[in-house]
Amino acid sequence: MLDSSAASTEARRPDAAAPASPGARPPAGGLPPDRLPPAGPSRRAISLIVLAIALLAAAVIVSMATRNRTTVDAVAGDDGWAGAVLEPTRPRPEFTLTDTSGRPFDFAAETEGELTFLYFGYTNCPDICPIHLSTLNQALRAQPDLSATVVFVTTDPERDTPERIRSWLDGFNGAFIGLTGTPEEILAAEAASGITPAVPDAPGEDGFYLVGHATEILAIGTDDRTYLAYPFGIRQSDWELDLDRIASGEVPPVASAGAVDVTAAVAGQGKAGEAASVYLTFDNRGDDTTIDAVSTDAADQVVLHGTDASGVMTDASTLDLPSGTTRLEPGGRHIMLEGLRQALEPGDTVTVTLHFADGETAQVAMDVVAYDDVLDRTTPQEAGA
Template structure:
């Protein structure tokens, strides 16, 4: 049959390092417009949109590409996901935040009673280090039904092009991956969604809340293939898409007070790789101060970073001078913004508490017990 050709869509890149954790993509981040057609991506919901995700200016078509599944068999993406709600993501297993957050969110939501079924396809952007065995273990942390795909670098670059996202890049001297190297991989940070009518209406950048996914999945699943002409490439079904629960689990966040400073909403997502992250909010009711750093027995090295966007790519910038805490102001360390990186973090499980010492220039040291939480809860 004649399959529709894929249409370029907007994207932003994320980066990760084996030893240097990189947390990318900002919730509500403006996405750069896709090249080729001039179509634009809305920066968040359009005022009259029924969707909670980022709405595409024009629907895209389900892309065509063939890669290799984890059993070594050819996987024709279009044919093997045709007519099914599908989430497509290009990432890599050493990513400490962006990739596991997306996978954990989708796993948790799709397991809810009454939620429509969907296929989740994870394409590695780092095939040199992401062997089938490594990918199988990684995806098994979330859902063994998630589909992992790999291939040669050329095949993966072709798949990225078909999906309308920028090609992954390796931060090495020659721009090539090194199986034993410590290097950054920059890759598109959003999940692409394709409804059963084989069209894409929304994308989900890093920072998307679990509730946004859960709001949209029944709506997307209800867009069934139709016959005859239809300028939108599909039509929403009038039948019910299945009941869904929107109840979010609650967690008692950590916090502490030191003089005019109050720490709240502290949490550390359960690590899925060699590195981890630490998020919290600092509220200052007095004179300006500065967060100089953090220490914890769970990590030999904690670094403060901020996310920087340059030419549509998102990367990390270390903050050696710390983070300013303005007078009578608030600073939030959160996914995709300013954040603390836990290098070579020890294995900690959800439900445990991580003792952390925060050091401020004027206020001094403040001890905080930080709850370790599931990845999905850390981004709410």
């Protein structure tokens, strides 16, 4: 069946092609001694061969060096998640549909704070939907300590009655939640989730039709970020690796630039014309670096604030990011958005762009939270919390 979404397979770390083993190299002299022509005229030919071999060796060394660099770069930008890390991450989608018992289901409210897997498909799907959901189910069963909610939204509400969805999902797992709605409601849910809308094919003579639909299963974390997308084709064992990491409290980065990951981001509230603070956590896997500037469309200017030894707030022109973890926290260093172009209210999203000394940039989208939630959202979460 057709997939309407170009389910982008994440760029895999290129395996550095193993250089030919030393034993496979031609002998340095080009020809074995006992095969050397007896007479002198070919000395020039031999030295040309030697030169050619030297050039070839140099070329091999250069290409190995290039390959190694490529590999290192790929590793630096790749956190090794099996799913595709969404950058910038999106908030937990907000939509209301109807569950298989006929009750309204407010997705954001019902699943808030829960690790959630969200999938749009249909029960008549010949292969992708059953394989994908079954793979997820098996991966979750292999990780019984991890509590997760799986929500399936039909993209074929005409044939997928609530009863049919229920019995089909029960074939995988009776705890899977099934949702349906009018075509308009389902379209709105797809849009809210950032999913390509499904399109039914023309029915055949028997009236049967396929539905082209996006194949990614979205993972939404306990921090209410939609942070990973699993395209069809992911193996159960790869999925289990991600689930292990999530179970141990790890989260995919909010954004990354080179060796620096932003692992948490939240903004405080603020009135139009006034200021709001931005708190970020950085994991720098590389050398010491600095953020030279921060920009945003949400405010007239951005100021980096530090606190000196006596606790007095000071302006800093750059933000040092030593190797390791750096937290911008309430009472410590933070980023101020000054002259807000509109009020930032809890539930809003604001985006800033970080400009690093090496020219890299990272776009960070973050939730605006109420004052009384700032500490919860900026203090490291306990694993499994």
